[in-house]
Structure formats: C-alpha cells, structure tokens
Amino acid sequence: MVSEPTILAQLIQSYARTAKLHRGKQLHARLIVAGALLPSSTFVANHLLNMYAKCGDLDHALSLFDVMPHRNLVTWTAMISGFSQNRVFDRALQTFTSMCSSGLKPTEFAFSSAIQASVSYGSAEFGKQLHSLSLKSGFSLELFVGSSLADMYSKFGSLANACRVFDEMPHKDEVSWNAMIDGYAKNGDFEEALAAFQSMIRENIVIDQHVLCSALSACGGVKTSSFGKSLHSLVVRLGFQMNTFICNALTDMYSKSGDMDSASRVTGMDSGSWNVVSCSSLIDGYVELEQIEKALTVYVESRRQGVEPNEFTFSSMLKACAGQAALEQGTQLHSQVIKTSFIKDPFVASVLIDMYGKCGLLTSSIQIFQEMWKPTEIAWNVILGVFAQHGRGKEAIETFNQMVSQGISPNHITFVSLLMACSHAGLVEEGLKYFNSMHDKYGVEPEEEHYSCVIDMLGRAGRLKEAEEFIMKMPFQPNAYGWCSLLGACRTHGDKVLGELAAEKLMKLEPENSGIHVLLANIYGKFGQWEDVKAVRKLMRDNRVKKLPGFSWVDVNNKTHVFGAEDWSHPQMKEINEKLEELSVLIREAGYVPFTGSLSCNVEESLKERLLNYHSERIAVAFALISMPTAKPIIVKKNLRVCVDCHTAIKLISKVVEREIIVRDSARFHHFADGLCSCGDYW
Template identity: 65%
Template sequence: MKVQNLCTFSKHILTLTDSANVANIIQNYAKTNQLKKAKQLHSQLITTGYPLCTYLTNHLINMYSKCRELDYAVKLFDKMPVRNLVSWTAMITGFSQNQNFVEAITTFCNMRIAQESPNQFAFSSVIRACVSLGFVEFGRQLHCLALKCGFGCELFVGSNLADMYSKCGVIRDACKVFEEMDCTDEVLWTAMIDGYAKNGDFEGALLVYKRMVNEGVVIDHYVLSTTLSACGALKASYSGKYLHSVVVRLGYESEISVKNALTDMYSKVRDMEGALNVFEFDSEPRNIVSYTSMIDGYVEMDQIERAVNTFVELRTQGIEPNEFTFSSLIKGCANQAALDQGIQLHAQVIRFNFDRNPFVSSILVDMYGKCGLLDDSILVFDDIDKPTEFAWNSLISVFAQHGFGKEALETLDRMIQSGVKPNAITFVSLLTGCSHAGLIDEGLSHFNSMEKTYGVVPREEHYSCVIDLLGRSGRLKEAEEFIKNMPFEPNAFGWCSFLGACRIHGDKERGKIAAEKLMQLEPENSGAHVLLSNIYAKEQQWEDVKNLRKMMREANVKKLPGYSWVDAGNKIHIFGVEDWSHPQTKEIYEKLDGLLDKIKEAGYIPCTESIPLNVDEQTKEKLLHHHSERIAIAFALISIPVGKPIIVKKNLRVCADCHSAIKYISKVVNRKIIVRDNSRFHHFADGLCSCGDYW
C-alpha cells in the first residue's frame, strides 16, 4: 500500500483489513527513521482497536529498536501473550544494535529457556554482543550450539564467529572457522586480516591478503588500509610500496583511510619523503589521523622540531589534536629530554582536557622522568585516578632510570596491590633499577619469580639485565656462569654490559672474551673496541691499545664521538669534546677554568687512568677538563638563572673523572646539577651524587 499523508491517514487505517499493508508502513518508517510518524501510527492502531497480532508487534519492536527507542520495544515485547522466533530475534537484535550487549545475551538465554531454537540472525546478533564484551568463552558455547543447529558454516554466522575469535585474540579458532566456510565473502577475509593485525600477527595478516588475491576475492579500501598497517608494523618497506602501486591501480589514493594508512606505513619504515608525498597529494582530505601519522614519523626519526611544526600546522587548519597526537609529541620530547617543549605540550594537554586521559598521563610521567624532573613525574602519576599497566610501568621505569631501585620495588608492590599484573616490560625496568642501585639479591629474586609467580617468561632483555646486575656489582664469575647456563646466547646488550663490568673491575681476560663476542654480533659497533682499549690502558698495555686502534682503522670502525647538550633560551645547545664553536666560547672557557681552580681548592684530584692515551699527566688533565659535559655545565651556569634546574644530557656514559668533578662543582657553586648519560640519571648536589658512586 502506498503511504498517504497524515491528514488522510486515520481514514486509511480504519479501513485496513490486511496486516501486511500495516507492516509495510511500519517497515518503511523504520528504514527512513520517521519515529514521530511511526508513533502516530502505533497510536492510531491502539485507539481504533486494530488487532495487534504477533506479526505486527514484531514489526513495531523492530521499528522502535532501529529508531533507538528501545524502552518502547521492551514494553511491547514484555506484554506479548505469544512470542515466536521472530519476536525473540527482533529483541536480541535490538539490544545488540543499541549496544545493550548484556541484555542481548540475557534475552538469547531466555529464548533458549523458552525452548525456542535460534536462527542465523539471532546467532549473529548475540555473537556480535560477545565480541563487544570480550566474552569469548560464552562465544565458544554459542559456536557449539550453532554447529548443533546446523548454522556453523552458514556465511552470516561463520563471519561473525571468525570476527569474534580474531578480535578476542583466539586466532587459531578464527582460522579454523575461516577454513571451514564453504563460501567466503570479502567481509570475512577483511575480518581475518584485521584480526591478525589487531592481535600483533602482522605476518599472518599479509599471508591472508596474499591468499585473498590468489583466490580472486575483491580488494577494497578496507583491506588495503589494514594490510598497509601490517606492513608498517613489520617495517616491510618493499611490501608497503607494492601495495601503494595497487592502491594507485585501483584508484583508492584519495580515499582518506587508505591515504592515512599509506602515510603511517611510510612513517614507520622511516621513509619520511614517501610519507610527505602521500600526505601532500591532493591536499583534501586531511584529518587528525594523517597529521598524527606524520608526527609519529618525525618523532621516530628524532626530528622533534619538524614534529612540532606539523602540530602547529594542524592547529592552523582548525584541526583539534587527539590523545594520540599528544602522546607522540610528548614521547618525542621525552626521547630528546626537551623539557621546555614538553612543559608547553603539557599545558596544551590540559587545555584540550586530555590531562585525565590515562595514556597521555602515562607518557607525561615518562617525559618528566626522562627530562630529569623526578618529582614532577611522581606528581603527574599521583594525579591519575586509576593508573593503568602502562602508567605503573612508566613510574617504575622512571625510578629505575634515576637509580632509585628501592622505590621501583615499592612501586611494584603498589601495582600488584591495586590489582594490576606486571608484565615483561615491568620486569625489565625493575631489574634495571635493582642493577643501578646495587640490589643484587632483590633483583635475582624477582627474576626467578617472573614465570613462577606472574607467568612472565624471561626474554633476552631480562637475561641481559641479570648479567648487568651481577657484573656491575663485581660478581663477574657468577655472571660468567649465568651466561653459560642461559637458554640462548646473550645479545649485544648483554655482552656490552659484561664487557663494561670487566672494564670497571679490571678483569682483562673476561673482558677480551666479551669484546670478541660483541664484535661478532655488531662488527660496526665501536663500543667493544673502546671498552677493551680502556682495559688495556688501565693496565698500561699501550701496545695492545695501539693494535686495537689499528684494527679499528682497517675495519673502518669509527669511535662514536661524545657530546652533551643543554636547553637554554628555548634552544638546544650542543657541545663536543674541546668544542670551540659556540658563540659564547670565551665566556664558557673562562667559567670552566674558574671552576677548575675552585674544585681543586675543594679537594678535587683528576682521575687520569680513564684516558686511553700514552701521554703525560698534564695533557690527560687538559683532555678531561674539556670533556663535553663540563663545557655544557659551564655554559648552563652562565645562561640558566638560579632557581631553574641545570639538566645536561650526554650520549655516552659519564666518565669517572667527570663524575668526581661535577660533584665538586655542585658544591662550590651551590647548584643542583642533573646529568643524564646513556644509561641513567645522576643528581648532583652539595658534593654528592644520587648514585652513591655506584653506576
């Protein structure tokens, strides 16, 4: 029946004898979301005494559900004297569509109690509810029931089952459902690729894509977007570029989801030129995802200035940043210890009301910690209502970086008491903190409890931490035995830690073995040569030092130059060893020489044994005096006002002599000085260091 306008509608209803015509009108209102007209129709049916049979009531329930008036649908359903399969299915679907997932599952269970056998639509709706709630075990029961009812391989049910298993992380079962499907459509293929990608099996996602292509299934922009994301995660540049050619061939290069995925892929494979080309192609449309992908890429390339400039550009375009934008930018500030920029971003976070976002707050905890402001890091953490696993890990990591092992252990206890389970990342930070604080027994105890107590299987990085823990404390024989009993060979970090410990404790023989292993793993790494050279120099074995240098020249292995940097005047000032390039060189060296006189009067005695050169003592003292961190500190003292912290960052481990000198400098100038080297923080104040000379 053709729907009439409202002025003639009541007369129409009074003369209706065919329920199918009324049902068609209700169905039309549901499709076009005309709730007001639908309610008027319902009212006319009631006032005219038109018989509301089960058939019409089902259509009304469906209409109210689709128009998001679920209360009306529930009232109708509850008053039904007789319900059939369609009634139950309409109510289950209504609950599921309106995100009342628990009610959808409850209604499905009540349907089974009423001895009604579900159809494929009821199964599909209740399975989608399980996906949203993560109820994979109940989903398994539904799967068994679907098989019993003959719907296990039905396309609609099977697609939802595969989607449920993949999104809940049970990829093996998702694959099994997928393989058992007689006819597979592109929706199911896409769900499988998405499931693999979201569960971290990016290689699996690529393999499904290849199968999809081989079997001639239609490729759409959803498939391409998800597969490109997998390429980015794997840093599979070749596969990503190949997919880019497919995108162009199919004409999807202007599709925003594909464009974003391409930008993200190029950023993750560190091809910022490729990312920029995609980003600038067809200036519209761009959205926050596009901009955030570019920012991510610049951050990964340590190009924080370009990341910030991209942030400024998106704001000028009137685009509002989201939590991912801020998290990426703050991460960049943390990596470069760019405190001033980090503080400005924190203000922006508050302005956009993301300061309560658990992910952003966790990154802020990390940023302040890496910039040296431990107290600010703790304040941000304490302001988080319900710290997540990521937030707890950030705080434990901060304590570890600053050498506060006991505080790291206490934080772990608080984490467990709050109901948050530690993971592999937690234990890396915890073991690092124990190592830097000399908490040997505590570190070993937690390493041994990882799998037994928490179900965390130790990985390479955990074993490396234990090597460092034992070696740093001088227990080199135990470290050697630990290495022999490991289930695999130590990685480069493990051998480097052991070699560093051998240098500190003067164990030449074990040091040579560690250096050889490290050179095999990373032949281009100059660290092994330098550390072994230092061991020889300490023993005054200058011929061995000479031979090592010759070996480095022949292998074209170049020593990594040491440099330090400090923020002042909204600018990063970088200094190398014996650096004379700064515009304020004269003032810097005058300050540096004056400091030397003062610290010598205070009791400083140069430690020249760390210089691996066969030269006289005076030359060694001069070289030490011009180390990059001392130049940076001298600059900071003439540039940073009293009351503002002096924070110096260094790319290598601070040497023993500089460590001693900075302790004295902090005393004679009465300033707190924070130095971040390549492994930890040192807080110098009043002639002492937070590390207690154990680092």
C-alpha cells in the same frame, strides 16, 4: 490492499532510518491511547523496539519490552541487537541467555549479534559457548554466523580456530574474507594476511574498501611498500583513490614503510586536504625515522588548517619529544592534551609518563601515573621503565608489587625494567630473586635481555666471578649488551683477564664498536700497561675504527646547544670558560680532588686535570648556569657514560651553586643536589 499494521510498521521504519525519535514517540503514545497495542500487535511493537534501539533510546525500548505480553524471536533479537549496537554488551549477552532460557531457539541474526557483543565485551569464553550452541543449532556454517565466528576468533588471537571456521564455511563472501585478512593483520601475521588477500583475488571475490584497508594495513606491518604500491594501483583501477578511508590506509602504509614522499603525496599536503588520521600517520612516520622537525611541521600545519589532533596525534608527538628529550615542546603538548581532555586517555597518559621520565622530570612522571584512575598494563610497564632509567630500584620493586596486587600480569618488558632498576640500585639479591621467579611464578620465559640484565647486575656489584659462572650456565651465549656490561664492569673493578675475554667476544659481535677498544685501553691504563694501550690504539687505526667522540647537550630557549670535550666553538665560550674557572676554584675549596685515573693516557698530571675540567658535561653545566633562570631545572644529556671525576665534580657544583642538576648519560639519569647524587655513587 495493504493492512494497517503494515502501514504502521513502514512508518516506524522510516522514523528509525531518519532518527526521528520524537515522531516515533508521538506515534507510540497515540497507539497506546487508542488501545492499538493489543496482544495481537506484537508485529508493530517489534518495530517500535527496533526504532528505539536504532535511535539509542534503550530506556523506552526496555519499558516496552517489559510490558509486552507476547515476545517472539524477533522481539528478543531486536533487544539483543539494540544492546549490542548501543555498546551495552553485557546486557546483550544477558538477554541472549534469557531468550535461550525461555525455550526459544536463536536465529542466525541473534547469534551474529551476540557473537559480536562477546568480542566487544572481551569475553572469549562466552564466544566459545556461542560457537558450541551454534553447532548444535546448525547455524555455524551459516554465512552471517560463520563470518562473525571467524572474526571473533581472529580478534581474540585464536587464528587456528578462525581458520577452521573459515575453511568449514561452504560459502564465503566478502565479509568472511575480510574477517580473516583483518584478523591476520591485527595479530601480526602480515604475510598470512597478504596471502589470504591474494587467494581472495584468485577466487574472483569482489573487492571493497574494507578489504583493501585490511590488506594495506598488512603491507604497513611488513614495512615494505613494494606490494603496497601494487595495491595502490588496484585502488586506482577500482576508482577508490578519492575514498577517505582508503587514502588514510595508503598514507599509513607508506608511512610505516618509511616512504614519506609517497605518504605525503597521498595525503595531499600541497592541496590541504588533510584529516586527523592521515596527519597522525604522517607524524608517526617521521617520528619513526627520527625526522622530528618534519613531524613538528606537519603537526603545526595541520593545526593551522583546522585539523584537531586526536589521541594518536598526541601520542606520536609526545613520543618524538621523549626520544629527543625535548622538555619544552613536551610541556606545551601536555597543556594541549589537558585542554582537549585527552589526558584521560590511558595511552596518551602513558606516553606522557614516558616523556617526562626521559626528559629527567621523575616527579612529573610519578604525578601523572598517580592521577590515572585505573592504570593499564602499558602504564605500569612505563612507570617501571622510568624508575629503571632513574636508578630507583626500591620504588620499582614497590610498583611491581602493587601491579601484581592489582591483578596485572607482568610480561617480559616488566622484568627487563625491574631487573635494570635492581641493577642500577645495587639490589642484587632482590634482582636475582625476581629473575629466578619469572618462569615458575609468573609464567614468563627469560629471554636474552633478562640474562644480560643479570650479567650487568652482577658486574656492577663487582661479583665478576659469579657473572662468569652465570654466563657458563646460560642456555645461549650473551648478546652484545651482556658482554659490553661485563667489559665495563671489568674496567671498573680491575679484572684484566675477564675483561680481555669479554672484549674478544664483543669484537666478534660488533667489530666496529669503538667502545670495546676504549674500555680495554682503560683496563690496561689502570694497570700502567701503556704498551698494551698503544697496541689497542694501533689495532683501532689498522681496522679504521674511530673512537666515538663524547658530547653533551642542553636545551635553552627552544634551542639545543651541543658541546664536545675542549670545545671552543660556542659563541659564548669566553663566558663559559670564566664560569668553569670560577666553579673549579669553588669545588676545590669544597674538597674536590681530581681523579686522573679515569683517563687512559700517559701524560703529566697537570694536563690530565686540565682535560678533565673541559669534559663536555662540565662545559654544558657551566653554560646552563649562565643561561638559565634559577627556577628552571638544569638538564644535561650526554651520549656516553659520565666519568667518575665529572660525577664527583658535578656533585660539588650542585652544592656550591645551590642548584639541582640532572644529567642523563648513556646508562641512566643522575640527580645532583646539595653535594649528593641520586645514584648514591653506584652506577
């Protein structure tokens, strides 16, 4: 005959399974009134503890725990699991420690819960201590504990330890295999993850949806759909093709592999069976391929079908706006982010900072950053990158110092942004100081990008001899960016010999880069060596190297208007031309003198002046002035570096029309206002 405690336990278990907390509380109250919770009733009390924990009522669980006169291993384990399940990970670890201090030896279930809590709490040190204790207790090879330890080490990025634990386990189940595969995938060792999956297949371990999702994630990481298609076939054979998690993983795998047709078919675009995960994967895939219109189409259609975006959706869409400098779409998304409260998500906020920075609105980037409660490492690096793009060296240094004082360790991305900011602001000594401190003070080994930034920094400052000496001492040859920076500096500061060396090195690295020939021709033109200019142009023709045409664009009323030099194709070109003529008169009256030295062609000065007046950035500025209300900022983008003459002209245009004009060229942003530029004429 079933005893009364057993009946009570079964009843309480049913309340826990069905989350009927109110019924469990009523039963608990009746037991207290009836005096049924006596010292001998620890068995029933443990089930009540478990019920409260599973229903998320930790207050009642703690109250009961505190008044229990006798606590056994089940009691302590129930509390540890309860804290862990309800994400109170620090209390789970504290309770585990208290249990050990009381003289009780943990069970495998207590170990497993505590290990999982240490992972979620981010305490690798506590996890290692648990591993040592499990070895002493003889539980390290137990299936639950071993799987949890393997999972812990893989999530902390210590794959060597994870593999050692995994290899020592005498019996491996599906959970332990998945921990290894998932660990490899999340740590970027995608080939190892797929190799582990194949080993699992060879050992005839049963495959479930979790293992398949981890393997598909690894396929997405290697960005090839060939192995992924084999997995897709396995999914169909095992009957998982309708499983939502598997479909999401397949969509993500195909999207990361660039196979958007397959990704769309898996998602079921035609059937309308979308969800936020699959939509986010599709959007991200299109963004990576720079197919922004398709990404926008997926986003709009998903909203029409009632799919609410999440933080990943917004991040991908804002990333697309940042890449295209699409300010109007970005501000609309910003409004939706605020309405859905995702502005509190640190990653979304970081992408917003980046978006506004790349669209030219530096003040908006700074405002969002300052409103973040506790900026993450990503947010600090993003704002540093924004300051670098806008040439704000002093602000970048101040931000770097704040970042370090907040206990955030700088990484290689941090120093690239910091060095670029110093370079564009002419802060050479400060930049050299930070470069020299990277390894010794911050433990970051300088890479090619950092060396290239120093070459650029010295070159811009005209310290070409130092740049050459720096190159000679480098542990490796400069990359294309380094040589190109040096070549550009030689053009600016008139060093023909070093410029020829840089051009020779660069032609070996990027023989089809027309910019090399253009810069070299400019150097020769500066010295009046027109025969050498002709020779360079002949070399371009012989090698079929075409000069990259310069063009500028501006967004007006959700439409992008693109202009080339001396471009007469725009339907409003008559009005644009009239504005250009008007501006030409006004800036001459304000002191403008054409700088024809920026053109490497041997023609009459009057023709050079006309060519300068119809550079693409000036046409774009004129169009913006006749098309945009004064309340909107004028933001012009250019694919090449803005020339010296246009820089002077736009400074004066900003003064005579009393408008701020923002120009983003291939190197940085220029903020023109009242006859001045934010770069201080140093770029």
